[in-house]
Amino acid sequence: MSMDIALLHAVVEVAxxxxxxxxxxxxxxxxSRLSDAVRRAEQQLGIRLFHRTTRTVVLTxxxxALIDRLLPAMNEVDAALDALNRYRNTPGGTLRLNVxxxxxxxxxPALVPEFLRRYPDIQLEIVAESNVQDVFRDGCDAGIRYDERLEQDVVAIPIGPRIQRFAAAASPAYLDVHGRPAHPRDLIQHQCLRGRFASGVMPPWEFEREGERLSVEVKGPLVVSVGGAVxxxxxxxxxxxxxxxxFEEWLRPAIDSGQLEAILQPWWLSFSGLYLYYNDRRLIPAPLQAFIDFVREANGAL
Structure with missing residues (x-):
């Protein structure tokens, strides 16, 4: 039976x-293009592959049975095509990062422009979300996270500054009217602008000084989703x-310009920087390997 491989790819991606x-x-x-490809695949095979309703698409x-056999074969095809990259002057293809x-x-922003200049045949896709645990979700090749708790077969390498801080700030006008907090507990009496993760969690504000660490449950007139509305x-x-x-770096331009005034600076909480995560047990695609090598080079320059 002859079958267009593009149709089979569509079946796999939908599944x-x-x-x-x-x-x-x-x-x-x-x-609609994917739906048409799946319909044509079913016509050529003479059998229905998906149950479709207005809300769900489920494999028959x-x-x-087809996907169980087809998915490993497709992975081998993708790996074989990717192996051709070694014969190119520069690697090409798509690199998807979940960050x-x-x-x-x-x-x-400090890495991407130079990476794309060096590897013009790589298309970089960034999936930026606020509350995703699975770095390989959405077909991503690798992910960036703050926590270095490794799952099995996953490697982490540092990316970006190794130490970051949370910062607290407000406009001078607000502080002139409401006063300048001298201790994190004073924030309970202030109007605070808070963030909520996609999970619904609204984290407390955490501070640390000379080994003393505390969390403050603040209140205020505005709550925004972490990420999209910051x-x-x-x-x-x-x-x-x-x-x-x-994040201090997010506030730094406004602090330096005088639009915001830093407060409680001796209490600002420091934490370790980001890590690039990838699975070293899988065949590493050439675009990902290029990015790994690029990040390692950047780390050596720090």
Whole structure:
């Protein structure tokens, strides 16, 4: 039976993503195009591969049997094609990274332009989210996270500054009216601009000084999603509405310009920097290997 491999790829991507829209988002394709490809594959095979409703797309028994055999074969095909990169002057292909929004804002801008200049045949896709635990979600090749707790077969290498801090600040106008807190507990009496993770967790503000560490449950007039709406909180703080608590590097331009005034600086909490995570038991795609080598080179220059 002759079958266009592009149709089989469409079947695999829809099965992995669990739907046409999600598969289109992951692959950068079009949902209707994927749906048409799956329909044509089913016509050529003479059997239904997916049960479709208005809300779900689920593999049939025949579809599951096909995917169980097809997925390893497709991985081998992708690996064989990727191996051709060694014969190129520069590696090419797509590299997908799953990163926190803070990494996209504070760390990657110092790396990405030079990486893309050096490897013009690589297309870099960044999936920036605030609360994702699985770094390989959405078909990503690697991920960037703060915590160095490693899963089995996963390697972590440092990326970006090794020490970062959380900072607290407010506009001089706000502090002139409401007073300048001398201790983190004073924040309980202030208007604070808070963040909430996608999980619904609204973390307390944590501080540390000379071995003493404490958490403060603050309140205030504004809550934003961590990541997507942080700039709104920053603008609101600059406008004089309340106190903001965020990565120091995110606040630094406003502090240096005088739009914000740093407060409680002896209590600012330091923490270790980001790590690039990848699975070294899988065949590492050439674009990912190029990025790993690039990050290691950058680390050596620090």
């Amino acid at each position: 992995k993503a669990g739907g046409f829209r999600e598969a289109a988002r992951v692959t950068g394709s079009n949902a 028994e025949a579809g599951r 926190p929004v803070s990494a996209a804002r504070l760390v990657l 700039d709104l909180a920053l603008g609101t703080a600059i406008a004089g509405t309340g106190i903001i608590y965020l």
